[in-house]
Structure formats: structure tokens, C-alpha cells
Amino acid sequence: MTTLKESLIQTTCAYCGVGCGVDVALAGNQPTQLEGMPEHPANYGRLCVKGTHLLDTISNENRLSAPEINNKQVSWSEASDYVASEFSKIIAEHGPDAVAFYVSGQLLTEDYYIANKFMKGYIGSANIDTNSRLCMSSAVAGYKRAFGEDVVPCDYEDLEHTELLILIGSNAAWTHPVLYQRIARAKRMNPTMKVVVIDPRRTDSAELADRFLQLKPGTDAALYNGLLRYLADNQLLDDDFIAKHTDDFATALAATQSWTIDEVASYCELSRHEVSQFYSEFATSASAISFYSMGINQSSSGVDKCNAIINAHLASGKLLKTGSGPFSITGQPNAMGGREVGGLANQLAAHLDIENEQHQSLVKRFWQSPTIATQAGAKALDMFDAIRAGKIKAVWIMATNPMVSLPNTDAIAEALKACELVVVSDCVASNDTLDYAHVKLPSTGWGEKEGTVTNSERRISRQRAIIAPFAGAKNDWQILCDVAKKMGFSGFDFTQPSEIFDEWARLTSFENNGSRQLNLSALAGMSSREYNALRPIQWPCIKGDNYQHGQVFSQNQFSTTNKKARFIAITPQLPKQVTSSEYPLVMNSGRIRDQWHTMTRTGKSATLSTHITRPYIELHPKDASRLGINNDDLVRAQSKVGEVIANAKITDSLRAGECFMPIHWNQQFASSANVGKLYSSIADPISGQPETKFTAIKLQPVEFSQYMDVFVNKQSNCQADLTAQSDYWLKVNASNCSQYQLAFNDVIADALYWCQQSSGIKGQWSGFYEGATQRIQCIANGRLVFVAMVTNEQVTTSIEWINHLFSQSALNFAQLQSLLTATPDEEFSQGRQICSCFKVREKPIVDAIKAGTHRVDELGLQLQCGTNCGSCKTELSQLIKRHAVIAQGQQIDVLVTV
């Protein structure tokens, strides 16, 4: 046996905006192991559970191998010819604004740069927008209004040096777990550090909180307006900073006049004490960070909320100092890169303004392009409206799944159906959007791509290929350049990403002269070898000895024309989608710990699919009892524009009258669990970011006549047959099998026959029937290949148990009997999986807690839970709180040791 050559490749995680470095060990050309990169300043070796299981998601399952035109395979040359000629034809007939690109925070900076250059400098339209519109465009607009440039004025290290960390509209414990762990560690090292969590939901992030403010949804701007007034009323302003470095303070303060503590308390539905305590802590802390994310941004007044936050930091001088600042955290690996190159319809490139003639000229001259976009293009929602209205006739969607991620799914479907030409480049062969594509282009996925990404603290890191591209897949920048060249454009003769990066770095410094913080001049002129070896680096990175990389707004000089930051007068607005007697409940949405976006990647990992196996709708016990809904019941949520079905999860972590549903499940995984369907197309007027944290719904229990839990082996290809015949379905992936939870309005009397027909599997079938209960199995060549558990009420079968049986090379009689009687082995009746890394389940953890282990770290010593990525520590802490038997006189707060 020859020993494979071992090597190590450093790259960047595919998921959230933290941008963790990962080390991938290879044997030969096969990735064998993945770990956090010890020296990466984002994570210093840590990884969350999603990052830990990145290699699980590298699979050739559901990959497109060659381009397709109208579902027929074609060569790359035919495909790019076709796209080029169709785009040219439509542009010639209807003008440049009749075409659009809808791109993604999944693209690398180099891809993004080419797409933007192509659209704005050559096609001559600004109809390029990104799915980042959905997560942080309000933050961009907020920074731009205040600082004159989209610059995040904080670093991750600030989190470790702050005295007061305010998590507002962020469930970092689940969405940015590595940062959350850095915060938790900082808090242990600095006992005076305080954490305040502000959220309508008591999320896992609240586990760490000294104070939890469960405010009314959408009232954040009022809370910060009140803070500004409080600072002024109590002479706690940084008068010097305000005078020297800001404008418009007086008007902003005037707008806060009505926001007394009493008014804020009543508006936000908090107690007076909660509000005043928060204000006083903010005022008296030496440093403070407002850490915010989608809870702030995804609002019809998200930009104002951002500026209300920034106002308070400007007024108190709590920014551009260690441990202080308004810190927006992005959700995608390269949302920041997109913002930088200009991948939004209302930006030009490199933080230059689209409607500024000088800027237009600058970029046009730099590119030597035939034209330049001179006015903002269509933002995401407007873009799909324009498609539906026939104004945009061709759209090229890259690396994103708008059929799931955009609100009002039915309207998006209508738009795509109406569109003359839908081109989709993606690394998957099927998703809800690809169903509408006329042209499908296989692009490379994470692990195959070379380029750079920028994380939430402006740190540029290399993403490196660890495996060869799948079959005929090409990099997005290559696909774009090919089409651009075929449309007759020069300026796209790139042969490798380093050349693109070099041009991009030169653009950032072109005629910059300190007017823009975004300056990568120190990175221009790198050889491809230097580019390949690039270490993670924060911008600005300006050539010359006088500059410290990563330092922004030095000497408080902002990017506005007069170098002063601007206060913005804020009038708080409530959400636009309001409740009524018909739709009396509020629906909030968000991520869960182990899934990401629309599950196209994380859905492939069996491990990640076991923490939360199915979509759910959280509701308050009071609402549940009023509506007659029990835990795990299937419920239907309806808004004015759509409906979804998911299992009820009753929890008092919500406010009464409010519900929550995860965003992840799409139509590849569930018949009707895409929460986006419930949201109307209502967006912030400035940023165009949709309001997807708040809509009005009604809830009702749904009952079916028959329920069937079907498990099939991974080789079988019967999803369409199983799901087409059911009235409700949900898919869960495990390592050896896939589970389909099906429900039917009409009872299938001969379930055995139905299973045989729908699965197409031939083998030795067996079954047990007792009244409405039927348990059906199939064995082929000794292996279990099919299981169905049929009942007239919803019962969930342990997927780990069935998965274990699917792994057996020869199923024995006792195992078959256990299926007939639906009696899992002891080890599979241990409750929910809490720790995904070590597969530790709820029951042993609770047993240990009841036996007296009341600390998270002690649980880890005993059971290993929480000792790898740590993502489950908050849940462990919750379990301790719930199950610990407290001896008399013992303090409860000793339990919280995340």
C-alpha cells in the first residue's frame, strides 16, 4: 500500500459572516480532516457545529454536471453563446435595464467584482442586486448616512475588551456561535463586563445575559431614541466629540424629545426599571458595543433603527475606541465583499456612489469601459416586481435561492414564470429556483473555488480549493467572463482570480487620496504566488509605513465631505404588516443552530440535521391553550399572502401573541414550510431590505387522516413519487437513510402496496398491522432498505434508530422484530440530540444534572457534551436551570457558566 501524500490547506468557512479560518488536511487529493485555523484572528482555532461538519457537505449528491438549456445538456460553449446572444438581443431591443443579475453573498469577491463590472460598466445598467439585500442592506445604509461610507467601525477584539455588550436583534449563540463563545470567554475573564440581550424572544443568547429586555417587536429605535434623550438629560454626552466630529446633533436630539423613560417603557412594553437601568449602564460603562444583526435590519424602518443605535454611540463618544461601537454583524461569508465591490443596485463600486458624476467618471476611466450606470438599479424586491411586470426580461441568478429567501414566494414564482429568460448558475442540480430556469449553469461550490472573502470585521481571507471542481462545473467569474467576451466586451480577459483581485485592489486606491476608507493599495501588484499565500488581513491596507492595517477613521475623520459624522433624526416606526382580528398573531423568523440559509448545503449533513429535525412554529402557551394546540401538533399559519404548515412548539420564551419559525426549510425538504411565504413584499424605503421579522398571521391545528414516517436508503430515488402523492411532507437526511414524514387527507388502505409502488423497491417486504397502525419494512440482499410507520395520529420515529438499522450489513431477526413492534434500542430512546459533535442526547445530560452536576464544564467532563465546538453550551445551561435540584440556600446563579 502506498502512503498518500499528506498536506494542509487553509481556507475560510462557508457559512456566516464571522469568517472563521479552517485547516483542511488532505491525504492525496482527498480532504480527510477539518479543524479551526489556530492563527486566524476571527476564530483562533474555534469552529461552530456547522463549520465542524463542513466536510459532510462536500458531496456530489444533487450536483449539476453540465450546462442545460431548457433541461437539455449542452456544451459550455453553446450555453455561453446562448446566454450572450439572448442578453444582447434583449438589450438591443429593450435597453440595458431590461436585464438583471441577482447575485449572492456566497460569491467570492472576485466573482462579485466581475458581475458588478459587467453589469455597471459594460451592459450599462445597475440592475445587479444581491441576497445581502435581505440581511444587511439597512446596516449599509445606516453606516453610510452616519459616516459617509459603509464602514463597520469595530473589530472582534473589541468584543473581548468591552465593559458592556448589548446584543440587540441578534441570536449570536446560534447565528454567530464563534463570536458568542468569544464573548462568553471574555465575560468569564472580566467579571465586571455586563451583557444585555434585547430581543422579543428569549433566545439561547439570553443565557449569558445579565439583563434580558424582552421588548415589543420593532420598537428598538424608540429604545435608542430614549437613550439619546437620557444621555442629554443627564449630562452624560461626549460634548467634545459631538462638537468636533459630528453634525446635526440638535435635530437628532429634538426628535427624541417625547421619548421619556416612561414613554419608552410603555412603547417597548418594558418596565420603567428595565429601561432606566439599561440607560444608566450604557452611560456609565467605560465602553459599550451594540452588536446587531437581522433583528434590526430586517425591518421596514431598519435603516432608522441602525442610525438610532449609531446616534447613541456618537453622542456618548462610544465608538472608534477599544471595546466600543455600533457593530453590525453580517450573516453570509462574503456579504461584506459584495458591499465592497458594489454588488448592490444602489452602489457603484469600491464604496463609490452611483449618482455621483465624479465617481461615475472615476470608475469608467479606471475600467476604460464603454459605459457606466448612472442611476440606481432595481433592488431585490423591485427587481422581481419589474420581472413580473415584464420590464426586466432576462435575469441571471447566481448562487442564491430567491424562491425560498425572498418574501411573498408566490409572487416570486409568478415573476420567474413570466420572465423570458431565467439563467441560474448554482452548485446544486435542483432547488426551488432552478425549477424555473431556462438555462442552468453548473458552478463550483465551496471547497472548489479560489478567491477572497471579507468578514464582519473587514478582514479579507483567502478561500482556497481543497478539491477539484465537480464534473463540468466552472467558477462564477469564468462563466461571467466567457459571456461578457461573447457579448463583445473587452476587460474580461482574466485567467486567474489573482488577476481580478489585483485589478480590484487597484480600483480601491485609484484617485482615493484618503477619501475612502476602503483602500487595498498594499495588496495591489501581488504575484499569483503572493496572492495564494495571502494571510488574513483587515482593511484599510494602505501602502506605506505610516498606515496601520485595519485602522478606520483615524483621528475621528469620517468619509463625509466635511469629515464629520452625521446624527440622523429618528422617528420610530412600528412594522408595516399589522395584526388584525383576522390575523391576530405576529410571526417572527430566524435561523436555528445547525442549519444555514435554505439548507442546500447543511441539509446534506446528517449530523447537522439531528439537532432540530423538522421545521416548527413556536407559540406561547397562552395562545396554544386558546387555540387548542398541543406540542408537536401540525399547525397551519396563514398570513394575507401565504400559508405554511409545521409542528407546533410551545414555549414561554416568546411573548404571548407572538410566534417564531425558522427560515431554512425549502421545497426540497418540506411541502410547505417556507416562512418567506408569509411575508408581504414590504421593504425599508431607504435600503430596500424586506420586513421579514414581523407579519400578521392566524394559526390553526391541521389534522390529517393518516400519517406515515417513511425511511428509504440513500440510493433510492423515490422522493418525487413519495411526496407527490402526499398532502404534507417533510424530509430529513441521515447518514444511511432519508426520512419522509408524510400525511394524507385520505387514508391509504393498502399501505404495503402503496409503499411498494411509490418506492419502486423490490425485496423481502414484511409488515405488522393492528388497526390503523401499520409498520412496513423491506430487506434486500440482507440489508434494510425501506421502513414505513403508519398511524392515524402523528408519531415521530427516532431517525437515529432507523439510521442505525440501515447501517447494518445484515439485519437480524431481533432487529426486524424491533421494527415490527416499533421498539427502539435503549440507546436510541435517549431524547433529543443536544451536542452534535459528540452526539450526546438529552436524557443522560438530564440524569447527570439530577445527580448533582450543575455546571456546564462539569457536564463536559462527564459526558463530553459542549467540549468541542461549544455551540450547545447555552442549551446545556438551560437544561441545568430546568432540571437542577437546588439544595436549600444554594444560589441559582452559580449554574450559569457558559
Added chain:
Amino acid sequence: MNHKQRVVVVGNGMVGHHFVEQITSLINPSSDAEVTVLSGEERLAYDRVHLSEFFAGKTADDLALTNEQIYADWQVRFYTNAKVTHINREKQQVTTSEGAIFDYDKLVLATGSFPFVPPIPGKDREHCLVYRTIADLNAIKHSASSSKVGVVIGGGLLGLEAANALKQLGLETHVVEFAPQLMGVQVDGGGGRLLKDKISALGVQVHTSMATEEIVDGDSCRYKMCFKGGETLETDLILFSAGIRPYDNLAREFDLAVGERGGIVINDHCQTSDQNIYAIGECALWSNFIFGLVAPGYAMAKIAAKHILSSHSDCAFTGADMSTKLKLMGVEVGSIGDAHGRTQDARSYVFDDQLSGVYKKIVTDPAGTRLIGAVLVGDTSDYDNLLQYHLNDLALSVAPESLIFPLAPTADTISIADLPAEAMICSCHQVTKHTIEQAVLAGAIDLVGVQTVTKACTGCGSCKSRVNCIIEHCVTEHSLAVTQAEPKRLSDSALIPVTELA
């Protein structure tokens, strides 16, 4: 009674004949009773169960269950072509179509049944036939000689027998069934599907869920069958096998009680509403049920015979087990008890091997401790074992699924020694283990001997292996020598006490 009791039997089918056999074995023919048989057919009783063998080369004589000599030996008076048309209940007389009058003290109606022909327009065309009697078989043979395609309407047990007959006659054969499955009485949906696959593989085209609406002139064949939904099928010959109807016209005409949907109502002693008239077999309605199998008819025959000879006899008909095991065109099919699992809260265990073409299902009571039904298609080797559990209400000593799943470590078969003495071995002739053992001890030490003495295994034949086991067990246990005296016919009352052996 100063004269010999006159017993008149109307009908000489299998059950009528069995009655004769039973009553003559119980009486002293010269003294007790005088038996008269009136047969409407031209020949004496023959084996209808194996009727299809007629096409495999067997003759009417081969199928005969008796002959004139035997009846003469038993001192039974008999008349063929003697169709009874009149009963005078007051005078206790019956009259034949030819005007012959017979007095009776006890009248036994064993008129059997006739095939049901659904009221489809065109059903009376020349080559639309039924499958019931040897005369029908001759008509089929004749029609087939000028036909290429044949269709059987009805996919029940008899319909498939008939299809086999058509196939043996060299016709392209089709079975058209109204229900979604074949043999819906005996097997469940899963078994029916496999049966359909197997029958189809043997070259018989099976069309289920088909309602025939009309029979018209054909284009390429003699006739065209038109189905609901618009499909058609061309054929030269149509055989109706859509169930049976009891021959109860005598009862209707002469005011005996009949059921709402036909059948002569009888009590547990097989008496009709006139206590001097009995009805047995497929013309009889017991507990609102007509038994379409031979075994229950035999049981009725036995009970009626005993009751006629001694009205104080406490033997009573208590229903019959409808279990069957048969081979249809080489396809093994078994059905035991509640094959469909219709018993309240019953449990079912199914094994459906698509690869080897075997379907097995067992039905147990709600506790899973007693076997109450089974379906076997493709392999009936478990039949005997399962039937013993069912007939003798034996508690299952293992998990029910062990009985049919090949993965089970050891198949649980009941040893003959464990069977209780009263265990019913031959359902057709109601022969118990005890009776067989007594016969063996009396010298019937092989199958032929036991068949001769006890009649066991002379009906459907499905108990053959069990009977052999008992013989073998008994011979070994008692170290019986193989040379013994000629076995003699044994009646229940003539059992040799065990003590006499040694």
C-alpha cells in the same frame, strides 16, 4: 315405527353422496332404514372439486365417487335423470318430472347450487357457458374446439380453475374480475396481487377492477366484451364463474323457509322449517350463511344422518372452518380462518417476498397469542402447521412473526405428539387425530389404509402430510409391525378399544 324408515335423498352431488355414505355406515340396512337417491343428473355422484382434471385427460368414470355396484352393495335405491318437481309435505311424497312418486319419512334436500350468471346483455349467446357439471364441461370442450380466445368472468377459486381448463384446451385465456383482486374470498389484497402476477406469468391474462357491461358481436373474434370505462376485449368463448346461487326452488314452491337472498333455512340439526325435511350442502342456509365448500357440506351430511337415525342425537352443526389449501395452475394458495383480519382488533403479520414470489400473512387475536387466520400464496408449506394452531386454538409459544418470517431463527412447528386427541386433522371428513390413531392401531398402518377406514384425506387432500405424520408417529410409538390384517371400514361406534391391542 313398524316399517323401515324411508329416507329419500334429493340430489346426488358430493354432499348428497356423502350423506348416503354416512347413513349407510350407521345403519343396519336390512332392518333400520331404506335409502332412496333421486339424481337429476344422468350419472351418480362425481368429484366436482377435481372437475378441471377432466380436461387433463380424466374421464367421467375417473371422477366418479361411486357407482351402481357400490350403491347396490349398500342396498341404496337410486334413480338418475329423476328430477324432483313436487313435494307433498302432508302425504310425505315427492314426485319426479317423469311422474314417479316416492314416499318418505325423512326427506333430505341436497340439491346444491347453480352458477350465477350476472344479468349482462348478451349473456345468453351460444358460446356463453358455465362451469359446474360434467355436462357443462362437455359443452365447453365442444365450444373450445372452434375457438381461439376464451374469457372467464370471475376471478374466484372456481373461475381460476375454469381458466386453467380453457388454457389446457389451448385457448388464449383471460380472466375478468369485477373486484380489484383475484380470489377475494380466500386471500387478502397482498396475496391477490402476487396471485395475479403468478397467474399472469403462466400466460393467463388477468383483468381486475373490470365491470362487463355488454357482450356484442366481435370483430376479430366471435364476441366482444364491453367494459365500463370503454375498454373492450374480443373473445370466442365466455365462461361465467361469478359465484353460486342455492338450488332452493323446491323449498320456495312448497313453502319451506328460505333466506332473504336464497338458501333453505336450516337449524343446527340441518332440519328445514319442516322437521321431516333436511337440507344439506350448498342449498342450505345456516345462520344466514351458505357454505360454498365441500367440507361443511360433509359435516352437515354427517349431522343430518345421525339426527335422522336418532332425533335425540346431540350432535349439531356449529359452522365450519373455511380454510383451504390448493394449487391453481401450479400456484400454491392457502387460506385459513379470518384471512382478511376482519376480527375486531386483530393483528396481522405479513411477509411478502417479491424476489421469490412468496406471500404469507398470519392473523392473530388482539393479544397475539392465538392464530385466527392466514393467507399463503406461492408456498403453502406452512399451511399444515398454521392450520393446527388455528383449528385447535393452540396458544402460540413464540412471537407470531416467527411462524412465517424466514429470518426467524427456528421455525416453530407443532409436533404431532403435542396435538390433542380431538385435534381435527381432516376438515373435509371431520376426522380427528384420535380416530386416525385408532385406525392405525387397528391395523391401517399406511395412508391408503387410513383413507379406506376413516375417509381422512379423501376430500381436498390437504391433510395428507399430517395424516402421514400421525401414522408414522403411531407406528413408531407402538412398534407396530407392517404386516397386519386387512383393514376394515371403521365407524365411530365401532372403534376398537385400545386395551384390546397389546
